[in-house]
Amino acid sequence: MDQEGYYWYAGRSDDMFRVSGQWFSPAEVESALIEHECALEAAVVAYREDTELHTPRAFPRVAATPDLARELQEFVKHRITTYKYPRRIEFVDKLPKSPAGKLLRYKLRKFASRTST
Numbered sequence: 001m002d003q004e005g006y007y008w009y010a011g012r013s014d015d016m017f018r019v020s021g022q023w024f025s026p027a028e029v030e031s032a033l034i035e036h037e038c039a040l041e042a043a044v045v046a047y048r049e050d051t052e053l054h055t056p057r058a059f060p061r062v063a064a065t066p067d068l069a070r071e072l073q074e075f076v077k078h079r080i081t082t083y084k085y086p087r088r089i090e091f092v093d094k095l096p097k098s099p100a101g102k103l104l105r106y107k108l109r110k111f112a113s114r115t116s117t
Contacts, residue, residue, distance in 0.1 A: 015105055017046035017054045020083040026105075029056055029086060032079040036072055038062045043095050045108045047088055057112045058086035061095055088112075 016025050026044035033042035039060045047057035060072060069089040076085040096107040 019053075019055060022081075022083065024084055026056065028080055029058065029076060029084050032076045033058060033060050033072060033086075035079065036060075036062075036075050038068060039072070041095060043103055043105060043108055044086060045105055045112050047112045049087075055087040056084060057088040057090065057108075059090050059092045059095060059108055061092055064091040 015027075016023055018024075026046075029044045030042045033039050033044075039062050042058055042060040044056050044058045046054040049055055058072070062068065068091075072089060073085050073087075090112075096104040098104055
């Protein structure tokens, strides 16, 4: 917040995207996902639907069960604003990271744009 009371976003603008006309950072959805007992860590990226609109696509690192995707979606809906919940969930064994341990979202964005599940 600056001296005049305005808030400024200081995160990575390339990670932000719009859903239902609202901007948000995937970090909020990731935080909600890892509150679930099954999720060890998670990443969220924008996924371009056939309608050309973006929706959140989550990549939680968990031991997946058949009903876990729906359970995680409902879990997130009860913790943050409903429109931010991930419409698609792709379970992964590990997340792409740099040698320093930084999450490489660009690799997930590439993966999300190539797959349609």
